[in-house]
Amino acid sequence: MDTNKKFDIHIRMTADQKDKIELLASKVGLSRSEYMRSASLLLEINSRFDNEIIIKLFRLNADQARLGNLLKLTLDTLYEYYDKDGINKINEILREISATQLKIKEKILNV
Numbered sequence: 001m002d003t004n005k006k007f008d009i010h011i012r013m014t015a016d017q018k019d020k021i022e023l024l025a026s027k028v029g030l031s032r033s034e035y036m037r038s039a040s041l042l043l044e045i046n047s048r049f050d051n052e053i054i055i056k057l058f059r060l061n062a063d064q065a066r067l068g069n070l071l072k073l074t075l076d077t078l079y080e081y082y083d084k085d086g087i088n089k090i091n092e093i094l095r096e097i098s099a100t101q102l103k104i105k106e107k108i109l110n111v
Contacts, residue, residue, distance in 0.1 A: 057108045060104055061104045
């Protein structure tokens, strides 16, 4: 607990204003007080969720890469055991994984 916070400030507002402040605070993962302090002091309001989302997207991207690499290894190693349709199906899956990775990377850049 932050012992530097020693004062309360009470303000009057409508129920709609209070609801909107609570909604905005929850969207960025801040308490109402944290959000109000940042907004009233004209500080940049950074979402706590952004970092969590980025980490999850990086993990998902790494999982996709591992899956693609395993499929490619399977295709390369067992090439002679697959019929033409099987090879085409695996190549299609690899293309889908690559497309998904590109979408994940785009999302990371947009966060």
